[in-house]
Amino acid sequence: MIRLHDTRARKKVELQPREPGKVSLYVCGVTVYDLCHVGHARTAVAFDVIVRHLRARGFDVRFVRNITDVDDKIIRKGLAEGRPAAEVARFYADAMAADMEGLGVAPADIEPRATLHIPDMIDVIRRLEERGLAYAAGGDVYYSVAGFPNYGGLSGQSPDELQAGARIEVGEHKKSPLDFALWKAAKPGEPSWESPWGPGRPGWHIECSAMSHRYLGDAFDIHGGGSDLIFPHHENEIAQSEGAFGAFARYWMHSGMLNFGGEKMSKSLGNVVTIRRAAETHDLESLRLLLISVHYRSPAAFSIARDDAGQPVYPDLDEAEERLDYFYRTLERLDAFVGTLASPPTPPPSDLATRFVEAMDDDFNTAAGIGHLYDAFVLANKLLDDAKAAPKAERQSTLTALARDARMVGATLGIMRRPPAEFLNSRRARLCVRRKIDPQSVESSIAERAAARAAKQFQRADDIRAGLKARGVELMDGPKGTTWRVV
Numbered sequence: 001m002i003r004l005h006d007t008r009a010r011k012k013v014e015l016q017p018r019e020p021g022k023v024s025l026y027v028c029g030v031t032v033y034d035l036c037h038v039g040h041a042r043t044a045v046a047f048d049v050i051v052r053h054l055r056a057r058g059f060d061v062r063f064v065r066n067i068t069d070v071d072d073k074i075i076r077k078g079l080a081e082g083r084p085a086a087e088v089a090r091f092y093a094d095a096m097a098a099d100m101e102g103l104g105v106a107p108a109d110i111e112p113r114a115t116l117h118i119p120d121m122i123d124v125i126r127r128l129e130e131r132g133l134a135y136a137a138g139g140d141v142y143y144s145v146a147g148f149p150n151y152g153g154l155s156g157q158s159p160d161e162l163q164a165g166a167r168i169e170v171g172e173h174k175k176s177p178l179d180f181a182l183w184k185a186a187k188p189g190e191p192s193w194e195s196p197w198g199p200g201r202p203g204w205h206i207e208c209s210a211m212s213h214r215y216l217g218d219a220f221d222i223h224g225g226g227s228d229l230i231f232p233h234h235e236n237e238i239a240q241s242e243g244a245f246g247a248f249a250r251y252w253m254h255s256g257m258l259n260f261g262g263e264k265m266s267k268s269l270g271n272v273v274t275i276r277r278a279a280e281t282h283d284l285e286s287l288r289l290l291l292i293s294v295h296y297r298s299p300a301a302f303s304i305a306r307d308d309a310g311q312p313v314y315p316d317l318d319e320a321e322e323r324l325d326y327f328y329r330t331l332e333r334l335d336a337f338v339g340t341l342a343s344p345p346t347p348p349p350s351d352l353a354t355r356f357v358e359a360m361d362d363d364f365n366t367a368a369g370i371g372h373l374y375d376a377f378v379l380a381n382k383l384l385d386d387a388k389a390a391p392k393a394e395r396q397s398t399l400t401a402l403a404r405d406a407r408m409v410g411a412t413l414g415i416m417r418r419p420p421a422e423f424l425n426s427r428r429a430r431l432c433v434r435r436k437i438d439p440q441s442v443e444s445s446i447a448e449r450a451a452a453r454a455a456k457q458f459q460r461a462d463d464i465r466a467g468l469k470a471r472g473v474e475l476m477d478g479p480k481g482t483t484w485r486v487v
């Protein structure tokens with residue numbers, strides 16, 4: 001049984017899909033007017049993990065994540081750069097796809113773009129008009145919130161409370177401050193489409209009602225997005241979809257925000273941490289680990305500081321990368337151990353497997369799940385370090401189970417999916433550049449030390465090791481020779 005926190009119910013509820021064994025899910029995607037930053041990464045990774053876990057638990061998931069490619073910001077960017085809005089949107093949609101791939105976020109089953117669904121939107125608006133929930137005014141079309149008594153139910157606000165905070169902007173033709181635009185009359189220099197109300201373009205919210213209906217039908221299971229979308233976007237989606245089709249999402253899930261400690265992230269400070277910027281200095285898998293190390297609904301921290309040269313540095317990301325390094329090192333040791341067994345046992349699921357699935361079944365608690373992984377790896381290292389820590393058969397069986405089950409955990413979380421050496425070598429190369437360590441000179445020192453040991457010059461060998469240590473290079477002697485890492 002999977003429990004999830006439903007925003008509208010304000011509590012955890014049991015997931016009971018409309019069709020047993022199948023889950024339909026719609027998540028609001030990105031408005032493509034700029035490069036994605038780490039805040040976008042958080043929402044994308046959160047729902048990627050949710051989908052991975054549902055699939056791992058045997059659900060047949062149909063996952064739709066839209067791309068908003070017509071919007072005020074895209075139009076403004078196009079005007080500023082002197083190119084068509086459609087070109088701006090295409091460019092940043094492609095950039096987003098590449099960034100998401102880097103983060104290990106799988107593409108959704110369907111990634112509909114707003115501009116390819118204008119007729120669907122017009123259809124929803126016509127239905128709303130027929131039901132008295134929409135009215136045309138000055139070439140625009142507005143939703144009449146007074147006609148939808150449940151308005152505010154998702155965000156837990158009454159229409160009166162909401163009314164107090166709303167106002168009519170200059171140039172709007174709406175009758176009441178809470179009403180919102182479904183269709184906007186064409187303005188010079190803006191993209192527009194023909195419609196029964198004259199040329200124009202869709203309002204911000206209508207695309208999700210139209211595209212979720214097109215791909216998931218009148219009603220579906222889960223609607224998700226970042227918690228900043230609860231009001232007004234999702235409230236308006238509900239008013240539109242329930243108003244037009246009488247039903248909509250059964251459950252609402254929202255991921256928490258990313259808080260920036262230290263410096264505030266802003267365009268004017270020039271310190272916006274795009275996914276690309278993070279990838280220049282870090283492995284994006286460590287960004288992913290940072291983001292899932294807290295529960296998806298809780299606020300997560302991403303701190304920005306400056307190094308001596310005034311360059312931005314990311315202490316939380318450094319820490320996450322170190323944890324990932326520990327995970328991969330442990331995995332590498334586990335693999336090496338299993339590789340030495342003539343006939344590896346086939347143990348039952350480990351405690352790690354059981355506890356991880358329990359944590360994830362309880363509202364996708366990745367924080368607890370990663371805690372279990374960490375505990376299991378502490379145990380693994382203890383067993384690997386000390387052949388007498390447990391009876392031989394038990395030790396072999398536990399370590400074999402952990403090597404296998406850690407990969408099951410990694411598959412759901414979207415981490416530890418590379419051969420450990422690949423991650424460890426690339427991280428070491430990056431750290432060498434950052435700390436100005438020449439790998440060639442490390443290798444020759446290691447050769448020198450091996451020669452000294454062969455000649456029984458142990459003091460000399462120890463001095464070489466200590467010299468490397470002082471430069472941040474740690475040597476590990478193993479059956480296959482000496483390896484090294486940057487610490």
Ligand SMILES: [Zn+2]
Binds near residue numbers: 027029
């Ligand atoms: Zn949406």
